[in-house]
Amino acid sequence: MRKELQEILYESFPKLFERRHLSKQETAMCYGISCGDGWFSIIYNLCDVIQSKIDQANISYENSLVRQESEDFDEEKTSSFGYRPMKQVYVDQLKSKFNGMRFYLHEYNCDPFIVGAISMAERQSRWVCQHCGEVKVHPSTHDSCKTDVNQAWLKERTKENL
Numbered sequence: 825m826r827k828e829l830q831e832i833l834y835e836s837f838p839k840l841f842e843r844r845h846l847s848k849q850e851t852a853m854c855y856g857i858s859c860g861d862g863w864f865s866i867i868y869n870l871c872d873v874i875q876s877k878i879d880q881a882n883i884s885y886e887n888s889l890v891r892q893e894s895e896d897f898d899e900e901k902t903s904s905f906g907y908r909p910m911k912q913v914y915v916d917q918l919k920s921k922f923n924g925m926r927f928y929l930h931e932y933n934c935d936p937f938i939v940g941a942i943s944m945a946e947r948q949s950r951w952v953c954q955h956c957g958e959v960k961v962h963p964s965t966h967d968s969c970k971t972d973v974n975q976a977w978l979k980e981r982t983k984e985n986l
């Protein structure tokens with residue numbers, strides 16, 4: 825993915841992409857986002873959905889703690905009114921594999937919302953050309969694309985293995 829687009833993702837979701845500064849022994853994110861520009865919107869929306877969910881959950885939790893203190897509920901002192909904090913997740917690898925996007929987190933997070941969002945985005949990517957962003961008739965080919973899909977795929981792989 826071209827630098828300009830990667831920068832938009834890094835600037836919009838600094839927490840999610842925090843691990844990109846680490847070494848190649850620690851994370852594959854040091855290679856950047858290893859897929860074509862055509863998946864930019866799918867990736868942007870996935871990151872947005874995940875980060876907003878985490879932020880909202882943590883804001884609700886913080887607010888519930890404040891409310892608890894000010895309202896002095898004896899029996900509910902430890903309940904947080906049912907709100908739970910949510911752990912921040914970090915992207916460890918973002919690449920193309922078998923014509924689909926792969927979005928790997930640093931530690932597997934079994935939160936059903938996050939699992940569902942990633943699963944949806946990965947499936948959607950199979951039907952969108954990662955090079956031109958158009959919807960494909962068949963998941964494995966995109967004949968109308970001006971980019972030589974195999975060449976571009978190789979290019980992305982080479983970039984990834986630099």
Ligand SMILES: [Zn+2]
Pocket residue numbers: 953954955956957958966968969970971
């Ligand atoms: Zn295409």
